[in-house]
Amino acid sequence: xxxxxxxxxxxxxxxxxxxxxxxxxxxxxxxxxxxxxxxxxxxxxxxxxxxxxxxxxxxxxxxxxxxxxxxxxxxxxxxxxxxxxxxxxxxxxxxxxxxxxxxxxxxxxxxxxxxxxxxxxxxxxxxxxxxxxxxxxxxxxxxxxxxxxxxxxxxxxxxxxxxxxxxxxxxxxxxxxxxxxxxxxxxxxxxxxxxxxxxxxxxxxxxxxxxxxxxxxxxxxxxxxx
Amino acid sequence: xxxxxxxxxxxxxxxxxxxxxxxxxxxxxxxxxxxxxxxxxxxxxxxxxxxxxxxxxxxxxxxxxxxxxxxxxxxxxxxxxxxxxxxxxxxxxxxxxxxxxxxxxxxxxxxxxxxxxxxxxxxxxxxxxxxxxxxxxxxxxxxxxxxxxxxxxxxxxxxxxxxxxxxxxxxxxxxxxxxxxxxxxxxxxxxxxxxxxxxxxxxxxxxxxxxxxxxxxxxxx
Numbered sequence: 001x002x003x004x005x006x007x008x009x010x011x012x013x014x015x016x017x018x019x020x021x022x023x024x025x026x027x028x029x030x031x032x033x034x035x036x037x038x039x040x041x042x043x044x045x046x047x048x049x050x051x052x053x054x055x056x057x058x059x060x061x062x063x064x065x066x067x068x069x070x071x072x073x074x075x076x077x078x079x080x081x082x083x084x085x086x087x088x089x090x091x092x093x094x095x096x097x098x099x100x101x102x103x104x105x106x107x108x109x110x111x112x113x114x115x116x117x118x119x120x121x122x123x124x125x126x127x128x129x130x131x132x133x134x135x136x137x138x139x140x141x142x143x144x145x146x147x148x149x150x151x152x153x154x155x156x157x158x159x160x161x162x163x164x165x166x167x168x169x170x171x172x173x174x175x176x177x178x179x180x181x182x183x184x185x186x187x188x189x190x191x192x193x194x195x196x197x198x199x200x201x202x203x204x205x206x207x208x209x210x211x212x213x214x215x216x217x218x219x220x221x222x223x224x225x226x
Numbered sequence: 227x228x229x230x231x232x233x234x235x236x237x238x239x240x241x242x243x244x245x246x247x248x249x250x251x252x253x254x255x256x257x258x259x260x261x262x263x264x265x266x267x268x269x270x271x272x273x274x275x276x277x278x279x280x281x282x283x284x285x286x287x288x289x290x291x292x293x294x295x296x297x298x299x300x301x302x303x304x305x306x307x308x309x310x311x312x313x314x315x316x317x318x319x320x321x322x323x324x325x326x327x328x329x330x331x332x333x334x335x336x337x338x339x340x341x342x343x344x345x346x347x348x349x350x351x352x353x354x355x356x357x358x359x360x361x362x363x364x365x366x367x368x369x370x371x372x373x374x375x376x377x378x379x380x381x382x383x384x385x386x387x388x389x390x391x392x393x394x395x396x397x398x399x400x401x402x403x404x405x406x407x408x409x410x411x412x413x414x415x416x417x418x419x420x421x422x423x424x425x426x427x428x429x430x431x432x433x434x435x436x437x438x439x440x441x442x443x444x445x446x447x
Binding site for chain 1: 298314350
């Protein structure tokens with residue numbers, strides 16, 4: 001059985017929703033960020049980057065959200081296989097989500113890793129403008145490729161979780177995302193929220209009753225978001 | 227299979243060109259006139275809506291994103307990296323994504339430091355990028371030293387070797403002093419890249435793209 005090393009409302013949420021959406025059994029193991037468990041020798045032995053998530057599998061531990069999604073997709077047929085004509089689109093949007101959308105959004109969570117404190121305002125303005133452009137591209141792609149971006153599936157879940165965080169962060173800064181500007185993503189948020197696994201995961205991680213259509217700051221029953 | 231690579235010499239498309247040459251897959255090179263605004267044209271945006279190179283046109287439509295193209299080529303040919311059924315596929319994918327979203331992104335932050343917070347904060351962005359680059363190359367070095375994976379090895383060519391090779395090339399050549407890297411700090415990785423740059427496929431691409439005789443380990447010579 002798989003073991004998902006997770007922290008509430010971290011990128012492990014993406015993996016959790018896909019696993020539950022496909023009915024794949026797994027155990028969770030909390031990484032207590034309040035005690036910086038992600039930096040412990042035991043965690044770094046599984047995932048030398050110290051990032052969350054890690055998925056332990058019979059083939060060894062996997063790191064990187066995008067890599068885990070692709071490995072699960074190929075192992076459990078959750079996306080187009082290597083010979084499928086949709087494979088190029090599947091791979092390109094998965095990498096775009098990982099190295100562009102997720103990477104830029106990460107800069108909004110952790111601005112101090114990228115820019116000095118007195119420039120965080122300018123940083124947010126630039127990064128949020130970039131993010132809105134990325135959401136525009138994803139909205140068009142999801143409209144054109146509804147099967148690939150279906151709720152519960154890797155690209156759909158990855159996209160919708162990024163819209164949740166975009167609505168919530170920076171915690172104290174101005175709101176910069178209005179999901180109604182992206183009608184296909186808004187419909188995806190409604191559809192993901194209507195799936196049976198969503199309230200179960202939302203309860204386990206304290207995400208509130210409308211984690212995607214009306215996100216609120218998480219209040220997890222165990223563990224720490226940061 | 228007809229393949230057309232949208233390319234400019236010594237851009238990320240060079241990574242894909244190296245893989246195509248190593249696989250000896252016939253392909254057409256479509257040179258992109260970047261300074262002339264070719265990537266912003268409506269025709270190109272139909273191939274790649276993000277407006278970057280590389281993009282590879284295939285019988286199944288266009289595909290963009292360097293790492294996505296590399297992985298698609300691995301899966302089409304069964305070469306240059308483990309396939310979906312192989313035991314080390316997961317580790318290979320983990321490090322391919324890491325290279326794409328962590329090492330490549332930090333390199334871009336170094337080369338385009340105004341992107342994060344404007345020109346006024348370029349120096350701070352470069353200092354932050356330098357730290358991330360060295361840390362991330364260090365993780366790759368330790369992984370190669372301790373695990374000797376066959377998918378990033380001096381003994382077998384692989385897409386990840388070519389990908390990291392081109393990134394390292396740029397990280398040696400482009401950052402202004404005092405930034406940049408010394409490949410001697412990463413000896414196991416250096417051995418992998420030295421083996422890749424002497425492959426006949428790498429020599430062909432180095433000649434056509436004007437990369438010099440040792441494009442990864444001693445670029446600019």
